[in-house]
Amino acid sequence: MTDQISSFPSADDAVTLPITSRQIFRARQNLGVNLGGVFVREKWIFHLTFPGNTLFELEAVAKSVNDVGVDQTRRAMEKYWKDYISNDDWKWMQGQGVTGVRIPLGYWNIGGGKFVSGTKFESFSEIYRNSWNILKSHYIEPAAGHNIAICVDIHALPGGANGDASSGEKNGGSADFWSNQQYQDLMVQAMRFVAQDLLSYDNISSILLANEAVSMGSIDPETNYYVRAIKAIREIDTSIPIVISDAWSANQYVKWVQQQQGENNCAGLIIDEHCYRCFSQSDLAKSADQITNDLQSDLLSGLDNNGRGVDIMIGEWTCVLDGQTWARTGLDPNDYGSSRRAAYVAKFAQTQMGLFLQRAPASIYFWTYKFESGNGGEWDFKQQLNKSFTFPSVSVPTAGYFDVLFNQHYQAHVDYWHKANPNENYEHYRYEDGFKAAWNDYETFAKAGSRVGRTQAIKSARYRQHLKSRGVLRFLWEWDHGYNQALSEVTKYI
Structure with a gap:
């Protein structure tokens, strides 16, 4: 790795005492769905927005402008963005337990086309001049009214973080963003704008810097940009969670984050993992049972130090x-319509969900919400939720339940260590502090109707707060033991 990435900006504690509503939006487990095919259009989701034989956003807007002109194209696009989602959609999602949505955006949307100079979308900025305000008025604000958080996914970068149609610029091309300094400079400015312009919204759960970045051989091209973008955002907002793509290699980025933020510190980052088992040649060579059974060993397994200190989310599945x-x-x-197929799909989906909750609890977003045809089958969130999978329920643990568990585990801890070394002057109050810290946070989130998501960030915050109040002495490991024990027990309950 280069020296350029050695200086890493820290983030505010993910939670304080008391926990604020903004912190709950940003630290809870946001369960929900992608709003795919809206601001970054994808033909297989909404094909009628693509004139002629066009395949991706840039082609579609260029042909539309050529065919009907700028004003008519802009009006049609604005109607599409506004009509995609209604208050009934927000009500339905809230009623189904959705607590977060991930909204893919193109760089051409940011600020209504403010950041397209020198890019392929420069000639079409007028089309998108109201898109950023529509994002706020028709998505962020209505979502807040239904207790739904927004992951702002900067899905498409100039030149492409990948060469796919979802980059908006090409289909089957190269990922030019990572080698173009001009594009990166532009996006650093754009990320600063995003952080500033959305600062007043409590329900912005995170900002995602790049979607499905491709591997460039070394991770330096991606991480050098990430550090610059992170610093730009942190100049404005020191607490917003910042999401980075894992470029289909999660452990490389787990190690990078661990090295950059250091032990027991938190940079406020989340790694974005996507789980698809329908594209690679190795998956096409397997049966449904084989794919499902292999998830245990091939989904976020073998992470360095078990992923300690690093929060992970599932941005797409x-x-x-x-x-x-x-x-x-x-x-x-x-x-x-086969019942056997439905049974396999349910087993596959439920196995994924169980592993996500264990290994990537920060947030979980299905791909995707709706289709022009009204039925996207196994891609369709509305079709599959409560059929093939469900979201976990949330229960508030009782005071009596806490008392029984705490007394049981505390006494077992004390007895074990006194037997191991009866002459040692342990600090068992640290175990108690750790246990209560974890339990109280989970209880607070449960009362707010959600589960803790950013477990690593919250633990780091409580650890630092414990040090500040109790000091640094030999037996800090007792706090860690207590915290982890409570985490294990309360997760079973909630």
């Missing part, structure tokens, strides 16, 4: 398996 997988399972790939 789905219930979809490829037709070749269904054929290897002994099913007709076109028999979408």
